[in-house]
Amino acid sequence: MNVQLLIVGGGPIGLACGLAAQQEGIDYVIIEKGCLVNSLYHYPLNMTFFSTSERLEIGGIPFVSINPKPTRPEAMEYYRRVATSKELKVHLFEEVEGVTPQDGGYAVQTSKTTYQARFVILATGFYDIPNLLNIPGEELPKVTHYYKEPHFYAMQNVLVVGANNSSVDAALETYRKGAQVTMVIREGEIGRRVKYWVKPDIENRIAEGSIKAYFHSQLKAVREHEVDIETPEGIVTIPNDYVLAMTGYQPNFAFLEKCGVQLSADAKKYPSYSGETMETNLGNVYLAGVVCGGMDTHVWFIENSREHAIRIVNNIAGKIKRLPA
Known part of the structure; x- marks a missing residue:
């Protein structure tokens, strides 16, 4: 299956990347190993977000909640409605197993098939591996x-x-x-x-x-x-x-290293990427969301990393325009 852009992770930031790509007319697909917004699904049932609802919005789509601080069920309903109403291309319960350079792009191996993509966004979060x-x-x-x-x-x-x-x-x-x-x-x-x-x-x-x-x-x-x-x-x-x-969680560093993303040698394991474009040391492979912070998982949240989607897609759109016809 050939796509211009493959997004790894179907959480809020992965969905934001899909919305931005859709708006730019970029052919994309989102691959998520679990259910939609899988990490939010595994949050405590009664959790209330620190942020107000408008700061959790993606794609400029209003998030209306009963109280100023939305709850987990409200957030799950919001992101589900965004995905379905915008008809985002999301493949659920499909795990990405590897990203390998191939023919000027990347072969992305999953638990179900292999995709050929020119650009890849890793928005894999941090909630699956506890400290x-x-x-x-x-x-x-x-x-x-x-x-x-x-x-x-x-x-x-x-x-x-x-x-x-x-x-x-x-x-x-x-x-x-x-x-x-x-x-x-x-x-x-x-x-x-x-x-x-x-x-x-x-x-x-x-x-x-x-x-x-x-x-x-x-x-x-x-x-x-x-x-x-x-x-x-x-x-x-x-x-x-x-x-x-409740000792916190960490990104899947083994997966990042398997893909070829460089990590800092210290205990923080900061991944290598451009703060301006979010592009990693691998050309045309980008990071989005909390995964950017390495072990400092408290640095990036939905509200301050949703802008990653705009930066990344703008950079990709510029590159696509420069491609030979």
């Missing part, structure tokens, strides 16, 4: 790096690792469903990027003792019915039924 703790017991079924909804944890001893938005949401929601919640926090305070309307809530619950928090501490080991926490006062062992390790 592991690398401690004994992390492989136990009671440990998860993803949190969906709180009812499951009612009347259980729950340990939450972390102090940012996902950790705070999980701690508060499970506490309010009757869980006995303990937090393990590496730093000395709740994260400064926590949503401003939630931060006082978690701080007050900790202050009153409803949620126990160990600051300047680390989870050291997990066993079937208990956990060990390294605190400034020494190792503390507490009863435990479930561990929610």
Whole structure:
């Protein structure tokens, strides 16, 4: 199958790239390994975005929500309606396995077929690979790096690792469903990027003792019915039924390297790309969205990376115009 542009990733930024390509009359296809906006689908059921709805809009299409801060269901409905009403060319449940230079363009191998594309955009996000703790017991079924909804944890001893938005949401929601919640926090305070309307809530619950928090501490080991926490006062062992390790996620660096995208040699693993055009060290291969930040996954969001689509497609459109007739 031959296309001018192949977009890897059917999240909000991948869809934004498709909309921009459609507007420029560029032949494109979006390949997504899961469902539409797959990462949003796996977000917690009750999640509320930090941003207002207009800052999550793509393609200039209005996003109307009931409240100023839209919820996960509202966002999923919005992006689905955008994809269907604009008849975006999206192939779902098809995983891209490799991108190989071929005949002046790229052969893109997927789980279903091979595409020939002159241009490729990698908008693969970061939500599929969790940052592991690398401690004994992390492989136990009671440990998860993803949190969906709180009812499951009612009347259980729950340990939450972390102090940012996902950790705070999980701690508060499970506490309010009757869980006995303990937090393990590496730093000395709740994260400064926590949503401003939630931060006082978690701080007050900790202050009153409803949620126990160990600051300047680390989870050291997990066993079937208990956990060990390294605190400034020494190792503390507490009863435990479930561990929610909200330690963040990272882009698929192995896939980027397999494609040939250069990464910085330090721990941040910043990919090589032009800030002006978003083009990588590979000619005609571009990055869009949170994947641009390497391990700094808090730098790029929907609201500040949706412009990547415009930059990239403008650059591609200019190149297409210069192609021989």
